[in-house]
Amino acid sequence: MLYKYQLKTPTENLYPITSQVREAIQKSGIQSGIAVVYCPHTTAGITINENADPDVVTDMLLGLEKAFPDRAEFLHCEGNSSAHLKASSVGSSVTILIEEGKPVLGIWQGIYFCEFDPPRSRSFYVKVLAGEL
Secondary structure, eight states: OEEEEEEEEOSSEEEEOHHHHHHHHHHHTOSEEEEEEEOOOTTEEEEEEEOSOHHHHHHHHHHHHHHSOOOTTOOOTTSOHHHHHHHHHHOSEEEEEEETTEEOOOTTEEEEEEESSOSEEEEEEEEEEEOOO
16 A cells, blocks of 8 residues: 655654554555655655654754765755765665564664755655565
8 A cells, every 4th residue: 555645844853653654554454564665755764763852853954964065066956965965875765574563673673755955845755565574
């Protein structure tokens, strides 16, 4: 089963989407399997990271900016080459195990939509597949 979600991303940020993933799993009725969360954009991504301390998100954004700053030498005419680099480093999807109808996540883990070229209207997909773990 495939579920599509929309979100507005006014700023460069990591937006929590764990609740939407839980919702897709619950709607699917699947008790055991996997969920693939996928971003169809080249300047955004999906990641799993700590959700208890908001400073982690801030630190991730600072680290990515330091690793991939805007550079005058970039040739891409839209001026968002650093966003493409950040998105490629984060990745466009994550796979989450499902057991007892719930995502298998660590106590501090959350799922995030990573926006690197705001503001945008974005979408992401959750594909839920049955299968014994």
